[in-house]
Amino acid sequence: MSTERLRSVVGEGFPLSRRGFLGITAVTVAAATGCASTSVASRIEERHRDGILRIAVASAPSNINPLDSGSEVTRWIAEPVVETLYAYDDRQRSVPLLAAGEPEVSADGLTWRIPLRSGITFQNGDELTANDVVATLAHVNDLGSGSEWITYLLGYVQSYGADDAYTVRIELTKPYGLMRSHLTNLPIVHRDYAKRKDAMMGTGPFRLESFTPGQTFKMVAYDGYHGGKPDLTGIEYTVFQDGATRLISLRQGKVDLLTSVPYHNIGSVRANPDLHVDEVEGPNDILSYVAVMREPFSDPWFRKAVAAATDRHGVLSKVFGGAAVIGQGPIGPAEMGWDPDLQPYPDEPDLDHARELLDQATTERRDFTLTIGTNHTSRDMAQVLAAGWAKIGIDVTIQQLAGGPWSNKMLDRSYDMLMNVFQSGFTSGPANYMALAPAQSTSVLSCGFVNQEVDELMDTVWRTSDDEVRAASLRRINEILVEEAVMFPPVYPKIVVARLATVSPLNLDQLRISRVAPQNLSLVPGGTDE
Structure with missing residues (x-):
């Protein structure tokens, strides 16, 4: 294929290096062979019988503790597993999730008491209590833990503790208006997992079943989830560092969703009727x-x-x-x-x-x-x-x-x-x-x-x-x-995500704050009408 033809596919602005030429040629050839062929459609239909959503990511962390990093590399993989005390609704308002209601804040703004919902369990069956939240807070406030959350909390959080099984108390050194934001973004993990870098356990609808560091992560649905049974039976993440390889895997129906679309391939992905591209302005x-x-x-x-x-x-x-x-x-x-x-x-x-x-x-x-x-x-x-x-x-x-x-x-x-x-x-x-x-x-x-x-x-x-x-x-x-x-x-x-037409639409309001939220997706036989 000529350089001129390739430029018509990827756009005039993309500088074609030898590596770029080879990568784009591979993607274009894959498209030319007919991604929507009967064999590909049959492969997708057969694969979806197990109810597993397969996601291609560009990289994965060696440390999978979601308390240590707020980067999308870590948190996209942790999304189905962990939850927060509060969560953003579709208008980006902070609303209770694991919390039973609004925090009780003292008149001077220095003492916060957060009530917890009772009956919520972790993926091993243990009930969520204030001690788990305290263990989470202890880890992210520890200068030696390596958690990036220390940069948000240092100098503001003085102490924390459990008033009772379902009430968390946080004492501040001075009024901190961003505290509610942090309680809406900081994941809560099982107290025995707060310091672990090789495992994660939360209250989300999926539990981490197994993983190969830097390669694959397999989750299975948790039957005891407090929010109801998810449509999917499992979620699998596979790392493809090369952008062209990620995109070919999506075109060939080997994966269902791609979190990091190579920007120079966006034009060709948009033009493919068997794929949907979600582009949003986000952080x-x-x-x-x-x-x-x-x-x-x-x-x-x-x-x-x-x-x-x-x-x-x-x-x-x-x-x-x-x-x-x-x-x-x-x-x-x-x-x-x-x-x-x-x-x-x-x-x-x-x-x-x-x-x-x-x-x-x-x-x-x-x-x-x-x-x-x-x-x-x-x-x-x-x-x-x-x-x-x-x-x-x-x-x-x-x-x-x-x-x-x-x-x-x-x-x-x-x-x-x-x-x-x-x-x-x-x-x-x-x-x-x-x-x-x-x-x-x-x-x-x-x-x-x-x-x-x-x-x-x-x-x-x-x-x-x-x-x-x-x-x-x-x-x-x-x-x-x-x-x-x-x-x-x-x-x-922009944040750009691509998926097969046989995957339900993403919540774009959540994607605007980086949430892909695969735990809320479903597989749609025959594809969605978008």
Whole structure:
């Protein structure tokens, strides 16, 4: 197949490397052989007789404890197994799930008492009690546990305990408006599993039966589930690191759902009548930080020149296949604090204006290192951006690091510019608070930016229980960070999931906060009419 023909399938913007050419050729050939053939349809029908939903994921954690990570890599696999005290309804309101009702909060806001529903059992038959919630809280508040939740709770949670079998008490050091958000996102596990990294047990409709680290995870329906019997008998996750392989497996009917659609294949997937594609704006952020504490980004004119020369449209078309929104500040269109009228940067870079800004810079530096993650999306994005910045005479070195070393760079602030893709729906719901943390001068993640108004507004965001006040504070923070060119992601990527037509529709309101919720899906003989 010619390059011209391939470009008609994947879109003009996608840069065809040899690897990309081979991968896309494989996908296109699979489509040409007839995914909807009788043999494929028969295979799907035969496979669905066991009632098992099969899901293809791009990666899986080595540590499967859902208390240690809020990333989609961990939580997508844990979704059918664990539940939270409160949950988001379809209007993204926090409503009781394992909790029996609203928390009782003292007048000073420092004591929270959460009532638990009685009669809810874990997948081994043990009843959920306050001791399980206390064990969960103990783990995520332990500095030595490795849980990322410590970054949300440190300095706020003083103590916790069980008043009785069905009442949890949490004592705070100061009023904490985000506490309800955390109780809506933090999973609750069996007390004997709180510290385990090789197993998980919750109160969800499926229990983890077996898994091969980094390869497969098999769940079976739990007959004692408090919410009623699910339609599925089981859920199986299989890891396919290569995007083309994941997509071929879906086209051939070997799997039912694909959580990470390769962005450069979105066009061909949309055109396939046997597949459904769900695209939503969600908390799928590109973390983008510059080290304001030293050159070259300590110079505001240098920062503004880089921001003005950022090739946003190039990233949108070449990397994300159009499945994104042009970026401005750190807060995206699906997140609290989004301001659609804040558009200081054009889609296409204004290179003349960028050169004028650069001419005003006092730093003599015309180079920096861009440190990114190891995923292909980050690499492709960095290449497009570096090419754009080179047009105004800035030389960029791209440094790819795995998660641990990348995080270490962030913690010890030994970077020029950091960039990575990050979903926050499982820790923050419709607001990505951690994306903003480096802008606060007192944060351990501080990028060196010092602005008293931002510091005060960030304190308000964390402390207030008034969502309108929080949203207004976030909007102003976003505006300042854009004006000062401290955080300027090129785009806001959409969350994209593909499934066979024989799988029931996803709840898009839940997908907007990262929830695929496979436990609520069903297999539909003959396909759905969408």
